[in-house]
Amino acid sequence: AMALLDEMKKNGIFPDVVTYNSLIHGFFVSKNLEEAQAMFQEMKREGISPNTNTYSSLIHGLCQARKLEAAKATFHEMKSNVIIPDVKTYTSFIRGLCIVGEWEEAKCTVHEMESNGISLDVITYSTMILGSIRSGKWEEALGIVSDMNSRGVPPDLAIYNSLIHGLSEIGKFEKAKGVVCDMKSKGVSPDVVTYGIMIRALLQTGHWEEAKCIFNEMKNKEIPGDVITYSTLIHGLFQNGKCEEARDMYYEMKSEGISPDVVTFTTMIHGFCGIGNWDEAKRILCDMREQKVQPDAITYYMLISALIKDGQQTEAMQLLEFMAERGESPN
RNA sequence: CACGGGUGGGAC
DSSP, X not given: OHHHHHHHHHTTOOOOHHHHHHHHHHHHHTTOHHHHHHHHHHHHHTTOOOOHHHHHHHHHHHHHTTOHHHHHHHHHHHHHTXXXXXXXXXXXXXXXXXXXXXHHHHXXXXXXXXXXXXXXXXXXXHHHHHHHHHTTOHHHHHHHHHHHHHTTOOOOHHHHHHHHHHHHHTTOHHHHHHHHHHHXXXXXXXXXXXXXXXHHHHHHTXXXXXXXXXXXXXXXXXXXXXXXXXXXXXXXXXXXXXXXXXXXXXXXXXXXXXXXXXXXXXXXXXXXXHTTOHHHHHHHHHHHHHTTOOOOHHHHHHHHHXXXXXXXXXXXXXXXXHHHHTTOOOO
């Protein structure tokens, strides 16, 4: 990108605000914070005035990198240069505040944007909902959802999923179920992710039979499970001591034409090693090899620990060497 | 021109 920039300058095509905005954005997404900021300084040196998008990119990049002080300073600079922030500028900044846990400050910023005549859009609301959940304010999150409904900005699938996920994570599973009912009644259909969240939550709380019911419900709704759904089920069934059921899921997914991936294989092998069923574990390893799925660092870690726990230190060492030979570096 | 949010799986 820099070579191209040089080339254009040499050919007398001078970068404008759009060029610089692209560069700033590009450097931020490639995590080159200093370069991004250098581009901002360069454009100002060259007498090119930053616009709303320039500041939005900077604020977004700085917030993403958790440089909130710098983001605040940039936002301040923007306003003092009378560049008007838009909904995206505000949303990026609000998200940054939420990321670092400055929930009250985030709410103040929302008031500020509203008093400047900028309405929250679905993404701003989404940011606030996630922020409230992460600050432990799940009641506020639910309140924002009802605000959205009354203000004619209905929550989308992403918002419902993040809410259901957040509530499940903090053990508010009944509330999560309530949200699933709400979304259905508002005509937003749960997708494979929604079901995945519910299935995982049920399995983690020991409700494996109910998890299977939900899985059947999704199949009846013609939402086919994918490799993640099956891996979640397999893992959870093993955790619940339902090894036969887990194995059935493995064969079911294969018969559905869904190829197990490295996570599925690792989960299966881990499950069988955990109960000392080495024969089954080996069978899965063979399947994995046949399917040409490469073990990753986690697979090796799991196998090596299983061998050590079984007193097979020599084999564990051999596996470590093998892993290195295969170009997989131990973590 | 570019640009903002969110969503499920494995070892520890």
